[in-house]
Amino acid sequence: xxxxxxxxxxxxxxxxxxxxxxxxxxxxxxVMRIENFAxxxxxxxxxxxxxxxxxxxxxxxxxxxxxxxxxxxxLGAAIEILLLRRLRNNPMGALIVTIGVLLILxxxxxxxxxxxxNLLVDAPVSGVLSxxxxxxxxxxxxxxxxxVLILTALTVILRTTKFxxxxxxxxxxxxxANLQGISIGRISMSAMALSxxxxxxxxxxxxxxxxxxxxxxxxxxxxxxIVIILGGxxxxxxxxxxxxxxxxxxxxxxxxxxTTIANVAGLCLMLAxxxxxxxxxxxxxxxx
Amino acid sequence: MxxxxxxxxxxxxxxxxxxxxxxxxxxxxxxxxxKIVKVGALAPLTGDLALWGxxxxxxxxxxxxxxxxxxxxxxxxxxxxxxxVSFDGAYVAEKTLQGxxxxxxxxxxxxxxxxxxxxxxLQDFSxxxxxxxxxxxxxxxxxxxxxxxxxxxxxxxxxxxxxxxLRKVEPNLKTAALCAQDDITGRTSLAYWRAGFDAHGxxxxxxxxxxxxxxxxxxxxxxxxxxxxxxxxxxxxYPSVALLLVEQLFTQGYKGRILHAGLxxxxxxxxxxxxxxxxxxxAFFPRFDDPNxxxxxxxxxxxxxFYKQFEKQFPKQWNNTSWEFPGCLEVWKQGVETAGTFxxxxxxxxxxxxxxxxxxxxxxxxxxxxxxxxNALVGNWPIVAVKNGSVEIVEIGDQAAWFEAHKAIVEKRxxxxxxxxxxxx
Amino acid sequence: xxxxxxxxxxxxRAIAVxxxxxxxxxxxxxxxxGSNGAGKSTILRTISGLVRPSSGQIVFEGEPIQNLxxxxxxxxxxxxxxxxxxxxxxxxxxxxxxxxxxxxxxxxAVKRDFDAICGAFPRLAERRKQFxxxxxxxxxxxxxxxxxxxxxxxxxxxxxxxMGLSPVMVATMxxxxxxxNAEGRSVLLVEQNANVALSLSEDAAVLEQGxxxxxxxxxxxxxxxxxRVAYIGV
Numbered sequence: 001x002x003x004x005x006x007x008x009x010x011x012x013x014x015x016x017x018x019x020x021x022x023x024x025x026x027x028x029x030x031v032m033r034i035e036n037f038a039x040x041x042x043x044x045x046x047x048x049x050x051x052x053x054x055x056x057x058x059x060x061x062x063x064x065x066x067x068x069x070x071x072x073x074x075l076g077a078a079i080e081i082l083l084l085r086r087l088r089n090n091p092m093g094a095l096i097v098t099i100g101v102l103l104i105l106x107x108x109x110x111x112x113x114x115x116x117x118n119l120l121v122d123a124p125v126s127g128v129l130s131x132x133x134x135x136x137x138x139x140x141x142x143x144x145x146x147x148v149l150i151l152t153a154l155t156v157i158l159r160t161t162k163f164x165x166x167x168x169x170x171x172x173x174x175x176x177a178n179l180q181g182i183s184i185g186r187i188s189m190s191a192m193a194l195s196x197x198x199x200x201x202x203x204x205x206x207x208x209x210x211x212x213x214x215x216x217x218x219x220x221x222x223x224x225x226i227v228i229i230l231g232g233x234x235x236x237x238x239x240x241x242x243x244x245x246x247x248x249x250x251x252x253x254x255x256x257x258x259t260t261i262a263n264v265a266g267l268c269l270m271l272a273x274x275x276x277x278x279x280x281x282x283x284x285x286x287x288x
Numbered sequence: 289m290x291x292x293x294x295x296x297x298x299x300x301x302x303x304x305x306x307x308x309x310x311x312x313x314x315x316x317x318x319x320x321x322x323k324i325v326k327v328g329a330l331a332p333l334t335g336d337l338a339l340w341g342x343x344x345x346x347x348x349x350x351x352x353x354x355x356x357x358x359x360x361x362x363x364x365x366x367x368x369x370x371x372x373v374s375f376d377g378a379y380v381a382e383k384t385l386q387g388x389x390x391x392x393x394x395x396x397x398x399x400x401x402x403x404x405x406x407x408x409x410l411q412d413f414s415x416x417x418x419x420x421x422x423x424x425x426x427x428x429x430x431x432x433x434x435x436x437x438x439x440x441x442x443x444x445x446x447x448x449x450x451x452x453x454l455r456k457v458e459p460n461l462k463t464a465a466l467c468a469q470d471d472i473t474g475r476t477s478l479a480y481w482r483a484g485f486d487a488h489g490x491x492x493x494x495x496x497x498x499x500x501x502x503x504x505x506x507x508x509x510x511x512x513x514x515x516x517x518x519x520x521x522x523x524x525x526y527p528s529v530a531l532l533l534v535e536q537l538f539t540q541g542y543k544g545r546i547l548h549a550g551l552x553x554x555x556x557x558x559x560x561x562x563x564x565x566x567x568x569x570x571a572f573f574p575r576f577d578d579p580n581x582x583x584x585x586x587x588x589x590x591x592x593x594f595y596k597q598f599e600k601q602f603p604k605q606w607n608n609t610s611w612e613f614p615g616c617l618e619v620w621k622q623g624v625e626t627a628g629t630f631x632x633x634x635x636x637x638x639x640x641x642x643x644x645x646x647x648x649x650x651x652x653x654x655x656x657x658x659x660x661x662x663n664a665l666v667g668n669w670p671i672v673a674v675k676n677g678s679v680e681i682v683e684i685g686d687q688a689a690w691f692e693a694h695k696a697i698v699e700k701r702x703x704x705x706x707x708x709x710x711x712x713x
Numbered sequence: 714x715x716x717x718x719x720x721x722x723x724x725x726r727a728i729a730v731x732x733x734x735x736x737x738x739x740x741x742x743x744x745x746x747g748s749n750g751a752g753k754s755t756i757l758r759t760i761s762g763l764v765r766p767s768s769g770q771i772v773f774e775g776e777p778i779q780n781l782x783x784x785x786x787x788x789x790x791x792x793x794x795x796x797x798x799x800x801x802x803x804x805x806x807x808x809x810x811x812x813x814x815x816x817x818x819x820x821x822a823v824k825r826d827f828d829a830i831c832g833a834f835p836r837l838a839e840r841r842k843q844f845x846x847x848x849x850x851x852x853x854x855x856x857x858x859x860x861x862x863x864x865x866x867x868x869x870x871x872x873x874x875x876m877g878l879s880p881v882m883v884a885t886m887x888x889x890x891x892x893x894n895a896e897g898r899s900v901l902l903v904e905q906n907a908n909v910a911l912s913l914s915e916d917a918a919v920l921e922q923g924x925x926x927x928x929x930x931x932x933x934x935x936x937x938x939x940x941r942v943a944y945i946g947v
Binding site: 162165166168169172173175176177178179180181182183 | 761762763782783784787788792793795799800801802803804808811812813815816860864
Binding site: 006120134135140210255256 | 501541
């Protein structure tokens, strides 16, 4: 019983982190119709920024967290302004450019921080919550809470603010959005910054829990793509639902079998869903 | 990684790269009077495995400096200074092969590699060019590579000694849980661990590989602890992975000893768990600032002094690989001074006839049964245990003797993983 | 108040609008009629800044506007109801309307206009919280017009507002256009359905393959033989 509860909580944590990453990716795809292959690297930059400001400069975890969000947001905006803006009519070119960004960020991280992946970020709250015989580290609960907070805030922004409506408008009909006076450039840049910050936040939250290395973003982006396909391209709600389903499934299979089987099983799950519902759990037929 | 377009020919660029690297690696005091012999460190200096490659190369350089300071190598009365030449193989087949070619061009007399994927890339070339080479992966040895030696590291053959020690100090433990990353290192070593646990009366209740890309280790530890093991073995996991596993074991309520190859991040492990939690955990690499080091590492001329010099030149970069290339060089130096030549065939014959001292003492050539060729220099190996937050040498065991005593079990476990010589390609 | 001077627009090497000169006064409803592909939409899209002209000028209230961005055009007081309506499918009716006021800063004025539109379009008010893609064609057209009005424009451009609507809805559309005009806004309509357009308009022009073939008072044009045959089908 204790074991089951532990696994459920670990699933919740995995879902939280995956949801943050995936929502950012879905946002970019919606607003700019670009699959950002460098998204996993923004997660990685978030983790490194947390280490740099929190541990290395000694300012403490939460300063590191704030720095991670700031750094990745700026990086996201820069990617849009300097690179993607020039490729608006060339989606294939934009895709290739994001792969270039992926390589630059990975190599940059390896260059500056070394390959030696022994960088340690201490959790802001140490210790465990002891409930009837099992221990859950407080930080894992922090991750879940933080993700819920962030996603709630995002939902509020998208549903009630002019900026949020503008983001959704651009995602739904670019020409019509233009006609309302919405600046596509500004919105694209803001969307990239927001998406990057979400990935950076996830990387920062997970930094005390996982191994920090220049390549830590790779499995993250692969999972994110699987989850987006599972949830249905074009649906942010679908992405979150799929993140929870996939992460829970994956965690349970990892515990009761092993992680290699879990990787394969996760893909089988995606395929099974697509056979029954080709557009994903909550996806819609794409308007080309 | 993408290739950079050079306007030089590849050969020119190669020679240029090697010349530059070796110029930078030259000892600061170079006696013009002595002749020079080149040894090569062909190791990953970039990429994921640079964490092994860089300290190994640095260690080789420190060793060369020390040797040159005390007069160099004595070959039939003539004195030679050792020059370490290095090439970044990045653990990538093509680059490693480029390095081998460069070394032959540079007349390198002894090549050192980490082993595993990088050896398989250069095996054919090395055999054809009679490159005397040392590897840290005993599993690289095979009958067609007669110039390949494993003179230092005999991973995973010391693991049996670790379980023997555990059984000695904990006669009542019954069950063990094992895990390792799913790659050649993990599979080979776990096979030997299993044999060790079989041999000393343990029941293995949890035995799993995990994907190399795993980032969250909580599920893996949950799975291990579900079986309520008396002891946990985390094999040869990367230092940061071991740290995360240890942290999870602590969080999830495990109480007992942990067995790991290196316990490299022990101070961080203690910080994240406690001194009491880590007390008694077992590993296989001694601290070189352990007061007993010179006694146990008696095949190395002044291990303590070497450590001090390394710390001075490369502060805070010491890890378990720092002394491994120097260990290989010590063996080679003994061989050269005994044989009176650098030439591979004569040197090899002399080495086989007069087994040099291994870093941890007297040794013999071994390996025919498991590798088809007796090219592993095997002798004693220390077992260390955590006492009050740092490791201390608690036992020294004879690896070959252990193998002889438990040969059948080892073979059975190796067969399961298709590691016996007749099962390999 | 809106004037096209020798306006030409190319798509690649094809000419869509060929040396068009037109002038419409403020305060009135005017129209440009023509068949499919004549270039009517292109003219509106050039006015609202989605398309750049290759030569010529567009002058609005005395200022040249042909090189402004769509955002600047909206700021100048021109709103465009595009062909095919283009409401935001997954924004609610309310969000669609409010986003029409994207550039306006005066929250109170925006609220007043919003309430006014809800009053004028009770069917939209009923469906305030519904997603726009659940509305009928006619309701979407009302929504698109309402959204444009929320920008507080002095000139409203409408691209084929009667397309795909039933005769009853078309009549309703006519009433809406008249009432917009009654508020003091100018309307420039482009239509294939010449009957409706001409009956609403003061001035009119006929566009054929990118060129103006006829321009003048709409009432007179209705009786023109050529127009009747080609565009009214009588």
